[in-house]
Amino acid sequence: MRHEQRNGARAAIVAEGLSKSYRLGELHSLRQTVGHLLRRGGTSDDPPFAALHDLDFTVHRGEAFGIVGTNGSGKSTLLQILAGTLLPTGGTMLVQGRVLPLLAVGTGFHPELTGRENVTLFASSLGVPRKAVAGRIDAVGAFAEIESHMDTPVKRFSSGMISRLSFAIAMQFPADIYVFDEVLAVVDGEFQARCLAEISRLHDSGRTVIFVSHDLEQVSEICERLMWLERGCLKQIGSTPEVLDAYARVHPVIE
Numbered sequence: 001m002r003h004e005q006r007n008g009a010r011a012a013i014v015a016e017g018l019s020k021s022y023r024l025g026e027l028h029s030l031r032q033t034v035g036h037l038l039r040r041g042g043t044s045d046d047p048p049f050a051a052l053h054d055l056d057f058t059v060h061r062g063e064a065f066g067i068v069g070t071n072g073s074g075k076s077t078l079l080q081i082l083a084g085t086l087l088p089t090g091g092t093m094l095v096q097g098r099v100l101p102l103l104a105v106g107t108g109f110h111p112e113l114t115g116r117e118n119v120t121l122f123a124s125s126l127g128v129p130r131k132a133v134a135g136r137i138d139a140v141g142a143f144a145e146i147e148s149h150m151d152t153p154v155k156r157f158s159s160g161m162i163s164r165l166s167f168a169i170a171m172q173f174p175a176d177i178y179v180f181d182e183v184l185a186v187v188d189g190e191f192q193a194r195c196l197a198e199i200s201r202l203h204d205s206g207r208t209v210i211f212v213s214h215d216l217e218q219v220s221e222i223c224e225r226l227m228w229l230e231r232g233c234l235k236q237i238g239s240t241p242e243v244l245d246a247y248a249r250v251h252p253v254i255e
Helices: 030-040 075-083 115-125 129-146 159-172 189-203 216-222 240-250
Strands: 008-023 048-060 064-068 090-097 101-104 178-182 208-212 224-229 234-240
Touching: 008 075, 008 101, 008 208, 048 090, 048 234, 064 075, 064 129, 064 216, 064 240, 075 090, 075 101, 075 178, 075 208, 090 101, 101 159, 115 159, 129 159, 159 189, 178 189, 189 208, 189 216, 208 216, 216 240, 224 240, 234 240
Parallel strands: 064 208, 064 224, 101 178, 178 208
Antiparallel strands: 008 048, 008 090, 224 234
């Protein structure tokens, strides 16, 4: 697999022929699945559903890289493969460095555990030493502005509080590649502005940032380059203004 460079920067992520397919009906109940297999002799005539199809792209170290696409375009599937929670069915993805994924709001949090316990669990899953985690928990609560709720079970948090906690974890624990997937959609304007400033700071410090949002103004503010996914296929990749202009012609924003 090649390791492409841009202006001397080595690749952080290289995908070649990356594909992910599902068998339609795989999420039936156990009774339906067993009956289906018995009737068909263990095979399925249903064609697979291609969530991602033959993607080739490179993200360079220190780059702020955005992904746009409508619902069902394959963004979430791609990010799950990047985070290591989903395996591709074809092709490869090479990731260089530690990934800190902030995907759907609350992903990775256990609702019965407190905010403090979830910080420990999340950071430990990233390989952060327990002593380092303990030393940063108060800073996480302070950044999220939920210090008085850190010993409350997360199931009692609002979606905004969970989003704040997720983002605060990203700001307090080191990684090479930060993945932000719609994490700012449910927070208020003041905190959102702080988060965007922190993402820009991460980028300025040389970290690789993957940013996904339906808010195209945020995408334009954060990202240098952009990839447009359409029904699991790579529609276009290039500079942010160029791709956003083409995307807006196909998917105009309705005021």
